[in-house]
Amino acid sequence: MAKVKVYSTPTCPWCIKAKDWFTENKIKFENFDVSEDEKARNEMVEKSGQMGVPVIIIDDTVIVGFDIDQIKEKLGM
Amino acid sequence: MYDIAIIGSGVSGLGAALYSGRFELKTVVIGDKPGGTIILTNDIANYPGFNNITGFELSEKLKKHVKDYNVDFKDGKVTKVEKQKNGFVLTAGKEVIKTKSVIFATGTEWRKLNVPGEKEFSGRGVHYCALCDGAFYKEKVVAVVGGSDSAAKEALLLTEYAKKVYIIYRGDKIRPEPINEQRVEDSKKIEVINNTNIIEIKGDKTVKSVTFDKAYKGSKEFNVDGIFVDIGHIPLSGLAKDLGVKLNDKGEIIIDRECNTIMKGVFAAGDVCNTRFKQAITGVAEGVTAAYSAYHYLKEI
Numbered sequence: 376m377a378k379v380k381v382y383s384t385p386t387c388p389w390c391i392k393a394k395d396w397f398t399e400n401k402i403k404f405e406n407f408d409v410s411e412d413e414k415a416r417n418e419m420v421e422k423s424g425q426m427g428v429p430v431i432i433i434d435d436t437v438i439v440g441f442d443i444d445q446i447k448e449k450l451g452m
Numbered sequence: 453m454y455d456i457a458i459i460g461s462g463v464s465g466l467g468a469a470l471y472s473g474r475f476e477l478k479t480v481v482i483g484d485k486p487g488g489t490i491i492l493t494n495d496i497a498n499y500p501g502f503n504n505i506t507g508f509e510l511s512e513k514l515k516k517h518v519k520d521y522n523v524d525f526k527d528g529k530v531t532k533v534e535k536q537k538n539g540f541v542l543t544a545g546k547e548v549i550k551t552k553s554v555i556f557a558t559g560t561e562w563r564k565l566n567v568p569g570e571k572e573f574s575g576r577g578v579h580y581c582a583l584c585d586g587a588f589y590k591e592k593v594v595a596v597v598g599g600s601d602s603a604a605k606e607a608l609l610l611t612e613y614a615k616k617v618y619i620i621y622r623g624d625k626i627r628p629e630p631i632n633e634q635r636v637e638d639s640k641k642i643e644v645i646n647n648t649n650i651i652e653i654k655g656d657k658t659v660k661s662v663t664f665d666k667a668y669k670g671s672k673e674f675n676v677d678g679i680f681v682d683i684g685h686i687p688l689s690g691l692a693k694d695l696g697v698k699l700n701d702k703g704e705i706i707i708d709r710e711c712n713t714i715m716k717g718v719f720a721a722g723d724v725c726n727t728r729f730k731q732a733i734t735g736v737a738e739g740v741t742a743a744y745s746a747y748h749y750l751k752e753i
Binding site for chain 2: 384386387388389390391392396410423424425426427428439441442443444447448
């Protein structure tokens with residue numbers, strides 16, 4: 376099963392939508408609140424080269440924004 | 453074969469879906485932005501019946517309401533709509549959807565500044581959503597570009613994080629709704645710079661400054677940590693155009709009072725249309741009207 380990480384802030388609507396979408400589709404993910412967790416924020420900026428949220432990492436693929444098509448393709452849906 | 457395929461899952465699409473479901477038409481809603489752009493609006497106080505609600509909640513409530521009826525939802529971006537003998541075929545990733553009628557509720561995307569540095573610093577100081585990325589600017593200096601009600605609301609939201617918020621506007625005077633204009637005036641953190649355009653965005657890892665087209669306090673260089681662009685929207689009407697639907701010179705889908713386009717079996721609703729007033733309530737109403745027109749069209753064919 377693919378390893379899914381979501382870097383988000385609590386207020387960001389697309390972050391909530393993304394997390395809800397993973398939950399609805401029964402896909403496990405690990406969430407990092409980058410507004411509080413500085414280590415995670417640095418990691419996100421390093422991996423995605425930017426600080427807009429959400430950033431979704433599926434295995435080694437970095438997806439900036441809640442891009443359903445890219446997510447589905449990466450998960451083979 | 454569906455009776456109605458609604459492209460776009462924002463509030464206009466959901467309004468259409470609710471009525472289409474109630475008419476017991478076989479309905480599918482397909483979109484890659486569930487909830488639509490309204491979810492980025494933190495504070496809605498002009499949707500009748502709700503004194504105060506977030507865009508996120510409003511779209512969730514609408515979706516929940518739609519789910520009382522038999523409506524299919526699919527995720528993904530529709531990349532092609534083709535006319536065939538007995539209707540239309542939509543392609544979205546692996547999905548191929550056949551339908552007798554189509555409602556375009558595809559909405560808009562943010563208009564870009566189109567200046568050097570904007571793309572390079574996108575997400576690294578250049579942002580389009582205060583609610584999403586504002587939290588990164590605690591005690592920083594930010595600028596909102598734009599003079600609309602939406603720009604004023606972005607600036608007001610950013611005062612919760614930033615120590616100083618500038619509004620940079622190309623015109624003489626910003627033009628929010630009176631209630632938000634007053635809030636901007638009352639805010640000690642907000643300062644409006646009128647008659648000024650940003651012509652370049654500069655920085656290293658993140659944005660450090662912008663260049664104005666005219667001097668402000670003696671200098672065209674202006675230090676800022678983050679820029680939030682809110683200069684309007686561009687209609688997402690490419691699919692409709694390729695299908696042969698008529699657009700106006702702004703690229704908006706031309707509809708009549710009953711949300712008909714020039715093409716039989718094709719209807720449109722919401723921000724993508726050539727209606728002047730683009731509000732959640734008007735978009736929802738157009739969605740409802742489009743569904744009603746489609747219902748009549750389906751009875752006739």
